[in-house]
Amino acid sequence: MTLEGRFDGDVVRVAGDARQRFHDARGYGYPLEGNEIALAPVEAAHLLYRGDIAVVDTRSADSRTLAFRDFLAGDHGPDFGVQFLVYADLRSRGFYLSPAREPWLESPPDAAFAVFPRGSGPSDGEIEYALQVVGERTDLSATDLQAGALAVVDEESEITYFEVSSPDISGDSASSLPTGIDADLLEDRVVVWNPPETLYERTFYGQPLEGREYDRPTLQCSLLEAAHLSRNGALELDPERVLERGRTVEGDRFDRRLAVYTALRAAGVVPKTGYKFGADFRTYASVESVDELGHSELLIRVHPADHVFEPRDIALDVRLAHGVRKTMVFALVDSTGQAGGTINWLALTRLTP
Amino acid sequence: MTLEGRFDGDVVRVAGDARQRFHDARGYGYPLEGNEIALAPVEAAHLLYRGDIAVVDTRSADSRTLAFRDFLAGDHGPDFGVQFLVYADLRSRGFYLSPAREPWLESPPDAAFAVFPRGSGPSDGEIEYALQVVGERTDLSATDLQAGALAVVDEESEITYFEVSSPDISGDSASSLPTGIDADLLEDRVVVWNPPETLYERTFYGQPLEGREYDRPTLQCSLLEAAHLSRNGALELDPERVLERGRTVEGDRFDRRLAVYTALRAAGVVPKTGYKFGADFRTYASVESVDELGHSELLIRVHPADHVFEPRDIALDVRLAHGVRKTMVFALVDSTGQAGGTINWLALTRLTP
Numbered sequence: 287m288t289l290e291g292r293f294d295g296d297v298v299r300v301a302g303d304a305r306q307r308f309h310d311a312r313g314y315g316y317p318l319e320g321n322e323i324a325l326a327p328v329e330a331a332h333l334l335y336r337g338d339i340a341v342v343d344t345r346s347a348d349s350r351t352l353a354f355r356d357f358l359a360g361d362h363g364p365d366f367g368v369q370f371l372v373y374a375d376l377r378s379r380g381f382y383l384s385p386a387r388e389p390w391l392e393s394p395p396d397a398a399f400a401v402f403p404r405g406s407g408p409s410d411g412e413i414e415y416a417l418q419v420v421g422e423r424t425d426l427s428a429t430d431l432q433a434g435a436l437a438v439v440d441e442e443s444e445i446t447y448f449e450v451s452s453p454d455i456s457g458d459s460a461s462s463l464p465t466g467i468d469a470d471l472l473e474d475r476v477v478v479w480n481p482p483e484t485l486y487e488r489t490f491y492g493q494p495l496e497g498r499e500y501d502r503p504t505l506q507c508s509l510l511e512a513a514h515l516s517r518n519g520a521l522e523l524d525p526e527r528v529l530e531r532g533r534t535v536e537g538d539r540f541d542r543r544l545a546v547y548t549a550l551r552a553a554g555v556v557p558k559t560g561y562k563f564g565a566d567f568r569t570y571a572s573v574e575s576v577d578e579l580g581h582s583e584l585l586i587r588v589h590p591a592d593h594v595f596e597p598r599d600i601a602l603d604v605r606l607a608h609g610v611r612k613t614m615v616f617a618l619v620d621s622t623g624q625a626g627g628t629i630n631w632l633a634l635t636r637l638t639p
Numbered sequence: 640m641t642l643e644g645r646f647d648g649d650v651v652r653v654a655g656d657a658r659q660r661f662h663d664a665r666g667y668g669y670p671l672e673g674n675e676i677a678l679a680p681v682e683a684a685h686l687l688y689r690g691d692i693a694v695v696d697t698r699s700a701d702s703r704t705l706a707f708r709d710f711l712a713g714d715h716g717p718d719f720g721v722q723f724l725v726y727a728d729l730r731s732r733g734f735y736l737s738p739a740r741e742p743w744l745e746s747p748p749d750a751a752f753a754v755f756p757r758g759s760g761p762s763d764g765e766i767e768y769a770l771q772v773v774g775e776r777t778d779l780s781a782t783d784l785q786a787g788a789l790a791v792v793d794e795e796s797e798i799t800y801f802e803v804s805s806p807d808i809s810g811d812s813a814s815s816l817p818t819g820i821d822a823d824l825l826e827d828r829v830v831v832w833n834p835p836e837t838l839y840e841r842t843f844y845g846q847p848l849e850g851r852e853y854d855r856p857t858l859q860c861s862l863l864e865a866a867h868l869s870r871n872g873a874l875e876l877d878p879e880r881v882l883e884r885g886r887t888v889e890g891d892r893f894d895r896r897l898a899v900y901t902a903l904r905a906a907g908v909v910p911k912t913g914y915k916f917g918a919d920f921r922t923y924a925s926v927e928s929v930d931e932l933g934h935s936e937l938l939i940r941v942h943p944a945d946h947v948f949e950p951r952d953i954a955l956d957v958r959l960a961h962g963v964r965k966t967m968v969f970a971l972v973d974s975t976g977q978a979g980g981t982i983n984w985l986a987l988t989r990l991t992p
Contacts, residue, residue, distance in 0.1 A: 335848075355832065359823050367826050371859075374848075421827060422914055423888055440914035441861040443828060443846045470712050473720050474774060475796060479708065493796045495688075495727075506724075508794040535776055561775055561793035564955020602917020602959060609962040 289339045291330055296362075298330035299323070300339055308333065313382035313407040316389050326385045327362040328373045335374065368421045368439040369398055375445050379639050382407045386416065397434060401639075415449075426595040428618050428630075435637060438597040446601060446636070453584065453615045453633035457554035457571030460488045463520040469512065471527060474535045476512035478505040478521065490556050490573050491515060508559060509535070510547045539588070542619040545627045546588050549617075560585050563606055566617075584633075585612045591620040591630065604634050642692045644683055649715075651683035652676070653692055661686065666735035666760040669742050679738045680715040681726045688727065721774045721792040722751055728798050732992050735760045739769065750787060754992075768802075773950055781946040781971050781983075788990060791950040799954060799989070806937065806968045806986035810907035810924030813841045816873040822865065824880060827888045829865035831858040831874065843909050843926050844868060861912065862888070863900045892941070895972040898980045899941050902970075913938050916959055919970075937986075938965045944973040944983065957987050 289307075291298040297315075300308065305321040308314040314333065315323040325333065333339045334354045341353055358370070376383050376399075383401045386394040391408065394400065395416035403414040415435035420426055422440045436448040468479040478485070478492055480503045485491050492505030507515065509532040516525040532540035543566055550557045550569060557567040568582040585607045607614035613633050620628040642660075644651040650668075653661065658674040661667040667686065668676035678686065686692045687707045711723070729736050729752075736754045739747040744761065747753065748769035756767040769787035773779055775794055789801040821832040831838070831845055833856045838844050845858030860868065862885040869878040885893035896919055903910045903922060910920040921935040938960045942948075960967035966986050973981040 355823065355830070358830065359825065364826075367828065423827065438914075440912050441828065441863070442912045442914075443848075443859040443861075444912070444914070446915060470708065472712065473717075474776065475720065475794065477708070477711065495796075506796040508796075510794070559793050559795045559797070561791075561795075561797070561951060562799060562954055563958060564951055598914060598917050601915055602955065605916060606955060606959045606962065609959065 288337070291325065291333075291339050291341050293341075294324070297324040297326060298341065300325060300330075300333075308338070313384070313402075326387075326390070327357075327366060328369050328385065331357055331362075331366075331370050332374055332377060365398070365419060365421070369419050371439050371443055372417070372419050372437045372445055373399070376401060376639060380404060381639065383417070384408050395434065396432070401435070420597055422597050424597065426597060426600070428589060428591060428593040428595065428616070431595070431616075431632060433632075436634075438601065447639055448600070448604060449635050449637045451633050451635075453613060453631050455550065455553050455555060455615075455631055457556070457569075457573075459490075459554050459556045459570065459573040460484075461551070461554065463489065463515065463518055465519050466522050467515075467520060469507075469516075469521040469523045471512070471523060471531060474509060474531070476507045476509065476521070476523065476528070478507055478512075479503075481505055485520075487576050488574070490558065490570070490576055490579075509540070510544055513544055514547060514551060538590075538621065542588050542590060542621060542627070545619050546586065546617045546629060549629055550586075557586070558582070560587075563610065563612075565603070565607075565614075568612065581611065583612060584615045585610075586615045586617050588617045588619060591618045591628075593618065600634060604636055608636055641690070644678065644686075644692050647677070650677040650679060653678060653686075661691070666737070666755070679740075679743070680710075680719060681722050681738065684710055684715075684719075684723050685727055685730060718751070718772060718774070722772050724792050724796055725770070725772050725790045725798055726752070729754060729992060733757060734992065736770070737761050748787065749785070754788070775950050777950065779948040779950060779953070781942060781944060781948065781969070784948070784969075784985060786985075789987075791954065800992055801953070801957060801987050802990045804986050804988075806966060806984050808903065808906050808908060808968075808984055810909070810922075810926075812843075812907050812909045812923065812926040813837075814904070814907065816842065816868065816871055818872050819875050820868075820873060822860075822869075822874040822876045824865070824876060824884060827862060827884070829860045829862065829874070829876065829881070831860055831865075832856075834858055838873075840929050841927070843911065843923070843929055843932075862893070863897055866897055867900060867904060891943075891974065895943060895974060895980070896941050898972050899939065899970045899982060902982055903939075910939070911935070913940075916963065916965075918956070918960075918967075921965065934964065936965060937968050938963075939968045939970050941970045941972060944971045944981075946971065953987060957989055961989055 289300050289302045291300045301322045304323045305317050309323045314329045315325040383399045384390040386397045386400045397416035398419040399417040400413045401415040401417050417435045419437045438446045464482050467481045470477045491511050492507040495504045513528045515521045516523040516528050547557050556570040556573045560566050560568045563585050565585040566588045567586040569584045570582050604614045616632045618630040642653050642655045644653045654675045657676045658670050662676045667682045668678040736752045737743040739750045739753045750769035751772040752770040753766045754768040754770050772790045774792050786803050791799050817835050820834045823830045844864050845860040848857045866881045868874045869876040869881050900910050909923040909926045913919050913921045916938050918938040919941045920939040922937045923935050957967045969985045971983040
């Protein structure tokens, strides 16, 4: 028997044996008095779509397709369209999920849906993912991006899932530095003359002039490397001059990148430019010698703490990182402090539900 | 015998047997009277670096290293630093190259350097690449990006080379359309009800609702697809309403993307969203059936004709495209026209000299 639902505020109530059929057996809605349940619009739309219920208060309830069509065209809140697509997709993959709201859940996470572990329902008390849902064109503030999962629905209604987590930023790379090495500040880089070989070979600062062979004791350093080295007394160069030059060529971004560079070096991680991957840094957690350099593990993009992401840019970064077997990390720098600002690290990886 | 050079305006003149040693045998400079030659600063810097000449008019000419160091720190124009790095890199790879200026060349291309085919020099009259050179932080106007090659020097002095060319935009995909199919315009997508199976299966419009299986005759189309379909009478939907909605959610970008979408379809190429690759479109040149869909060939990013690139974004796009075995194409739309604007297509690929 096909049940009927009726709107009651922003939920759809279904009576009959709805509790047993939809809630207890398949995790839809929350129980009311007796056998009645209340469904969120997205849940009602899904049951409609599957032909399990027929909503009565639509213009044309004479066919199931029309009922669903009318329901879809109604106004159920700004993100209803993309939320329905994600709900239906995860259901079709065998997951149970609930709106992340009371009374569906006792302590709902700050997200669109709570997704339960495969084979579990809401009553098992365990949540696999707090899932945020956005459309491809929705701006996503960095402050809203939190540990959990993110579903992005593209313009053609395909869905990409991401896991958002805290990365491990630590390493045991060599860190001892020389002192007072001769260096020249050029337009947007620094030349280091006759440094000890270890500066490049062991601590991986700079780039030997002309190709990879270390045949002449001349290194070119980036302004970031030079700022860090001069602050630590390794170069005969005024750190303030380097900092000023960095701000001239990059603006505020230089301070944010230097904060991240400094934090990485302090954690025993070696940052080198991520330019070839379109990122700020690629990082090596354990550099003992450049000759035995392993694969870099992370790609890091630096943003101000209040940065607003476009989902498309996230897709591009995470896809590229995945393709080169690295993890994409966003370093969000609270720019109220200068080079010592607070950094929030977020790792994003693709998730295949 | 080590020769000495002397500045004469913006060239360095070298006498002695310079013509034979440097110009005739190794392609440096251009010949003056007798055996004298004139060198561009970048050529002089390279011969200095190699110890082949010693420049006299530096502060401290008592050691070769110092002479080179002083030369490098001098003012030789805004891009001297990055141009020197590229010049030295290509020389170390066995290429001859000249400044793209008279009188080094008779009809110099509009670029920094003319690179000759490996094993050839300037006198052989053939140019392999007209090479533009920019630093990672240099803005690059789309109007300056032309067929040839591009070298980008990153902040750590590593160099990436790109080839810029005209892509082949043509295909033979199925194109016949139905007429007057029922459709609803939702918030930022269109639902197409009961279309003929060929609309998705053969011409690859839309995305079946809920997963890939085509078990229900309901398609979701992007606003671009719907604009194109409604303009061609395939949907019962006012094309102007779709266009308006597109502009509401995307602004001017919608018109540019529609111009590119339309041009691709007209060329027999099927564009689908490139969202997962951070691009506007991925394209298929020969779609006969979605069941036998091959690999998409191009990733297309749409920009206004006066767009200014950051080299880092180019690196990211080209790297990603390369990683997924597609070719990165920029579609530059002259926005003086609307949906029918002129499109300039540029393909960028990595080049390993």
